[in-house]
Amino acid sequence: MARRPAAPPLDGLKRQIARHRQDTSRNEGGYFVRETFRLDREQARMKAREWFDTWPKAAYWTEVESWRTLEGNEIEFTMRRLPSAD
Helix, strand or coil: CCCCCCCCCCHHHHHHHHHHHHHHHHHCCCCCCEEEEEEEHHHHHHHHHHHHHHHHHHHCCCCEEEEEEEEHHEEEEEECCCCCCC
């Protein structure tokens, strides 16, 4: 029977993973700028429209990242965009 080769050392991979985790923890939000709002439904629509007008989706990848309905017709939502249109 042929001998099975030993597994390669994983030190380099472990260092690379640790470096990546350290870099991403410094830049907590990733590449996007996020802002969370808690407004009544009509004001929430106006705020989202303001974001899309100020930072167009095509250039900044602007989007409503998440939202939920709260009591009293309030909406809590997070808007997300790129920091620049480069």
